[in-house]
Structure formats: C-alpha cells, structure tokens
Amino acid sequence: MKYRKKPVVIEAYQWFEVSPYVEGVERDVDYYRTPELDGQNPCKHCGTIMHWHGWIDTLEGGHIVCPKDWIITGVKGEIYPCKPDVFESTYEAVL
Numbered sequence: 001m002k003y004r005k006k007p008v009v010i011e012a013y014q015w016f017e018v019s020p021y022v023e024g025v026e027r028d029v030d031y032y033r034t035p036e037l038d039g040q041n042p043c044k045h046c047g048t049i050m051h052w053h054g055w056i057d058t059l060e061g062g063h064i065v066c067p068k069d070w071i072i073t074g075v076k077g078e079i080y081p082c083k084p085d086v087f088e089s090t091y092e093a094v095l
Contacts, residue, residue, distance in 0.1 A: 009094055011073040012087070015065055018054050028079050029054035029065050045083075056081055 018031050032053040033039075039051035046066040054065035058080045065071070070087040073079050082090075 005090070008075055010075070010091070012070050012082075012091065014084075015054065015069050015071050015081070016067050017052065028071050029056050029081075031055065032064055 015029055018029055019027055021027070032050060032055040037050055039049065041050050042048065043050055043053060043064070043066055045064070046068075048067055052067050056063050056065050056071070056079060059078050060080075063081050065081045066083075068084050069081045070084065071079060072082050072087075
C-alpha cells in the first residue's frame with residue numbers, strides 16, 4: 001500500500017550561520033562544539049569544515065546543522081533541520 005503525506009503548512013527558513021547571542025532572545029540553532037572533533041575537520045554530510053556548523057536539539061535528540069540546511073517548525077511547534085535536497089522535493093512555497 002502507498003501513502004501520501006497530508007498537506008500541512010509549515011514555517012521554515014534556510015540556515016547559514018549561528019546568529020550572535022543576544023540576552024533574552026532564544027536561538028533555534030546553537031554553535032556546534034565538541035571536544036573530540038577539531039573545528040577544521042570536514043563534515044561527513046556536506047564537506048564544509050565543522051567550524052561553520054550548528055547544533056539543534058530535537059525530539060529525537062541532537063542534530064548537526066549544516067550551512068544551507070532548512071530549519072522547520074513542525075505542526076506541534078517542534079524544530080528540526082532538513083537537508084536542502086529533501087526540503088526541495090518535499091515542500092513548496094505557499095503564497
């Protein structure tokens with residue numbers, strides 16, 4: 001049996017870098033930092049050095065956010081990253 005995703009309108013934006021910390025302003029994406037990985041190492045997903053990556057906590061645990069990933073706010077307010085190719089094949093703009 002085949003299924004189609006129900007049409008749902010979501011909020012999303014394309015992420016490029018972590019915004020500066022401003023007291024009282026919540027960020028969706030934090031800096032990605034881990035002691036066991038040098039910031040100059042290339043990402044296994046996109047090849048860009050890890051210094052330019054972010055981190056997002058999701059319901060399934062934390063995820064690395066690559067530059068150009070889309071940040072989606074789901075139907076229950078959950079926030080998660082989505083790779084550009086998956087986003088483009090799954091979503092279209094609503095005018």
